[in-house]
Amino acid sequence: MTKVASDVYRVGDDMVSFYVLAEGADLTLVDAGLPAHYGRLTAALEGIGRSVRDVRAVVLTHAHLDHVGLAERLRREAGATVWVHALDEQALTTPLRPPADAKPEAGLGRYLLRHPTALRVPLHLARSGAFRTPAVTSARPFDDGMTLDVPGRPRVIAVPGHTPGSVAFHLPAQAAVFTGDALVTHDGLLGLTGTGPQIIGPVFTHDTTQARTSLEELASLDADLVLPGHGDPLRGAVADAVALARHAPC
Template sequence: MTRGVYRLGDDAVSFYALVEEGEVTLVDAGLPIHYRQLTELLGGIGRSVQDVRAVLLTHAHLDHVGLAERLRQEAGAIVWAHARDVPALANPRRTPPEAKPEANLGAYLLRHPTALRAPLHMARSGALRTPGITTASSFSGGETLDVPGRPHVVAVPGHTPGSVVFHLPSQGVVFTGDALVTHDGLIGRTGPQLIGPVFSHDTTQARVSLENLVALDADLILPGHGEPFRGPITDAVQQARLTSF
């Protein structure tokens, strides 16, 4: 992929390990079922969960925070999220009113029952057992975090009120979480795109926030859902702007 960056997860959700000088930062934290995969990856490069120093959350949805509290307890890792998403971490299984998605998932599934595959996968992978995160540090966007990899935080509200991406300028890498993905698990669409209103708080704002990505020096996009995208980030943003729901 690129030096010191490892992709984890499965066909439905991705998260990433960033390794620098033997210390580890996780970008997002997958689902509870992914713990063994994480330990095997770290063991294969001579590291362990005790080397995880930080867990950086692109946003506070269940499929991105699954291992965060466990790593906080077992490794003493500091969990970081945008200040506007931190309140949701205490009970990630219940979306707070101020962050509710625009559209109702249940109503959507009644019209498109085949889309049930994505939430069923999450349930089977332990999403509904995800513990609340009892202590988290916050950022507001614009910071370069003093954690392994020193990622720069860019605020991209819309998918959730506190959605962010993490940029590694020296490597031309951006972790986009769900602000820009390359696979829609409900309808199977691939390529750079936005996530629809059944999972997003404000899709209009999410579309506007794509502008915050244009100036980033990056040619490798690592999303929360779908395959990595290689190429100028401007190309990915241009395609995502065309997303229709």
């Protein structure tokens, strides 16, 4: 776990990131990684004198497998409340099978036939238990513009496209923004060429045109620290990251 801002810590592995947001002794998880990340999370929390029992809330940027792995476990073990955008709530109940109106634009199978090295992504997910992700049995829906009453008080910025209910979470006090998969700095499917600010390609994105449009919501935020769901954090104005992402291939 690395500290990325005051009261903000990054957890995960080299393919998937999620974050701990602290307010005093209470914690919010921004996204919930993969099932195999439980050990990393408990060790990381121990490192800052906390435990999973201090996790009050899990706020999700969207309901994809690689962002919800620990959500149900933390709900059960720590009594954490799981929050998600209303438009992604349904997907949380069937994490292995996205609803018909939230499916990606392109098929993964075809993509892998043309780009076999990209196979490392599903293999990594499989090894990390992604395909055993438990459904979240109870979640609280939120909407655009809300400031969530959870530790750290993140503000919801709707950035639909990657999924219908994709959001970013803005922390005005830290001038930071968690962008989930609306703006990432690494796309594992593309390997080394996929490094730098970008949207995620059609294999994992429901509507890439809408995802590009949503970048403008991010560009208007007062933030100079971008904390993505995949890839390293990026320091510098979020508007600059958006300018690069607008033209990046995906």
